[in-house]
Amino acid sequence: MTKSISCADAGADCSWSATAETEEELMSKVANHAKEDHKGMEVTPELVAKIKSVIKEI
Ligand SMILES: [Zn+2]
Numbered sequence: 365m366t367k368s369i370s371c372a373d374a375g376a377d378c379s380w381s382a383t384a385e386t387e388e389e390l391m392s393k394v395a396n397h398a399k400e401d402h403k404g405m406e407v408t409p410e411l412v413a414k415i416k417s418v419i420k421e422i
Pocket of ligand 1: 371376378379380397401402
């Protein structure tokens with residue numbers, strides 16, 4: 365099962381999306397994206413919970 369996430373699903377005005385085999389790998393891609401493309405965005409526990417709630421399995 366592949367896991368998929370997009371910024372738009374998390375409520376951000378952003379067209380970025382990613383897929384990964386595991387939730388851990390996906391979250392690390394999200395963290396990198398937040399750091400590089402959403403300058404100054406902090407990946408807080410609340411944000412992680414929100415992201416995990418919108419992860420899709422494809
Ligand atoms: Zn984004």
